[in-house]
Amino acid sequence: MTDAELFSSPHTLTPPTTKEQQLSWLRLLRSRRVGVATFFRLMAEHGDAEAALAALPEVARAAGVRDYTPCPPETARAEMRAAHRAGAQMICYGTPEYPPSLAEIPDPPPLLWAIGDSALLHRPMVALVGARNASSLGMRMARRMAGELSQKGAVVVSGLARGIDAAAHEAALEGGTIAVQAGGVDVLYPRENRELFTRIGRHGLRLSEDPPGTRPLARHFPRRNRIISGLARVVVVVEAAARSGSLGTARGALDQGREVLAVPGHPFDGRAAGCNMLIRDGATLVRSAADVIEALAAHPQPPPAQSGGKAPPPVGEHRSGNLHDINALHDEILGRLNPSPIPEDQLIRDLALPVHRIAPELVVLELDGKIRRAPGGMVMLA
Numbered sequence: 001m002t003d004a005e006l007f008s009s010p011h012t013l014t015p016p017t018t019k020e021q022q023l024s025w026l027r028l029l030r031s032r033r034v035g036v037a038t039f040f041r042l043m044a045e046h047g048d049a050e051a052a053l054a055a056l057p058e059v060a061r062a063a064g065v066r067d068y069t070p071c072p073p074e075t076a077r078a079e080m081r082a083a084h085r086a087g088a089q090m091i092c093y094g095t096p097e098y099p100p101s102l103a104e105i106p107d108p109p110p111l112l113w114a115i116g117d118s119a120l121l122h123r124p125m126v127a128l129v130g131a132r133n134a135s136s137l138g139m140r141m142a143r144r145m146a147g148e149l150s151q152k153g154a155v156v157v158s159g160l161a162r163g164i165d166a167a168a169h170e171a172a173l174e175g176g177t178i179a180v181q182a183g184g185v186d187v188l189y190p191r192e193n194r195e196l197f198t199r200i201g202r203h204g205l206r207l208s209e210d211p212p213g214t215r216p217l218a219r220h221f222p223r224r225n226r227i228i229s230g231l232a233r234v235v236v237v238v239e240a241a242a243r244s245g246s247l248g249t250a251r252g253a254l255d256q257g258r259e260v261l262a263v264p265g266h267p268f269d270g271r272a273a274g275c276n277m278l279i280r281d282g283a284t285l286v287r288s289a290a291d292v293i294e295a296l297a298a299h300p301q302p303p304p305a306q307s308g309g310k311a312p313p314p315v316g317e318h319r320s321g322n323l324h325d326i327n328a329l330h331d332e333i334l335g336r337l338n339p340s341p342i343p344e345d346q347l348i349r350d351l352a353l354p355v356h357r358i359a360p361e362l363v364v365l366e367l368d369g370k371i372r373r374a375p376g377g378m379v380m381l382a
Contacts, residue, residue: 013043015094022090023076024049029110030071030079030211031056033367036107041363063368082212086186087201088113091121100302101125105230105256106377109209112227113185116205120155120176124301126292127157127228127253129246130164130238131271138239138271141263142167145236148289150175154296157231159224160197160206162190164238164246169196169204177204178231182224183216184208221245222252226375229253233299236292237262237283240274247274250283255376259295261286329353329361330370334381337371341378 016022028049029039034056042052042059053070060068083090091097091112099121102108114121126149130138146156146168156172158165160179169177179200183189185208188197200206209227210220228249229235235253237260240246250260261284265272279285284295336350348358362379365371372382 013040013094014048015092015098016049019080021049022092023073023080024053025092025111026076026079026090027071027073028052028056030076032068032071033060033065033369035366035373036110037373038363038366039110041359045360059364060367063364065368079211082186083113086113086115086184086212088115088185088212089118090114091118097121099125099231101233102227102230104302105226107226107373107375108230109227112207112209113212114205114207115185115201116203117176118205120178120205121231122301123155123176124153124296125155125157125178125232126296127232127235127249127258128164128168128238129158129228129235129240129249130168131240131244131246132161132163132165133271134163134167134239135269135271138164138263138265139167142238143171145238145286145289145292146171146177149292150177152289152293154293157228159221159228160189160193160200162192166193166196168238169200173199173204179204179206180224180228180231181206181208181216182210182220184210184212184214186212187215189216222248222375225249226252226256229256229258232258233301234259234261234292234295236286237275237278239263239265239271240278241270242273242277244274247278250274250278252375259284259299261292261295326361329357330365333358333361333365334370337379337381339381341374341380344373344377344379347379 016025028034046052046055056070057068091114093103093108093110097118128142128146130142142164149156150172155176155178156168157178158168160181169179177200185206188194225245225248229252235250235258237246237250253260260278262275262278263286264279265275286292332351336347348355351358369382371379373379
């Protein structure tokens, strides 16, 4: 059996075409204990967001969660009004506006809030990331590389942080740059990037999957980083410490099948340790923008989605079996997990059961707060 057959689903995901359908998508995604993976599984099992919302209380009850209520319509409408006030548009998975590269990753955001020129999402994109406390040499390298990439027609994607990110955005702004934010798309962070924040909203594009008004917290940044690498075909790390968010972005990019390039640095400079490690482990060494252009040519941008819907990521089917069997399966799943994440497909292979038996129970366990999902199709004990 092929992977496609193993993960087949009776439903395709039909993107919303009306305000009411957008509201239902937003309500489902913002409902308690519904993350990205659970959103797609519920949509696949029930066909649309309205049906999934109707089924959520019963799914939660089966997981032992009493008095479960999905996100109220008023809460979702308030988010949509806040987005409208900020000048943000909603871009939903499966629509022609959704970035095709991002749709390929294991855990794509079901929706994005966007301020600025969304046409940039359909041009070749390069992610350029690095240290916040960057050296003068690193900043100069980031500016030169981003400027030259922009002149060649590439859109530079980064995270609007201080240091390398800000230098890359600044140099690429005229030709096209995308800032992926942790927290709300209308929330300035860090404060010293106020002018850049405003200019990107006018002449580039700012993106976030979080509700407008959300203040960035530590947990938002790894989720933000998967979008940075997911948008791009090529990820370039200019400076990164051995333990840093930039290095995490690079590792996530490799899991997504992206080409990772790194600028080497002096062995005595801690800010270069992560880049040197990446090169040691097989990343391409970068000398100039020409190396990045060569890598980009080898990884062309996928075509945009056609209107009329797109299949979601791998999903399972409806639950089946008596309560005793289901509880026994829950115990077996939990017994094979620990606080360190493992790939979901590995868990399925270890259990030696059909995916349609396991996938719905993972949704139940996630809603029950017993397991958590991590970027890259990973799962762990909560």
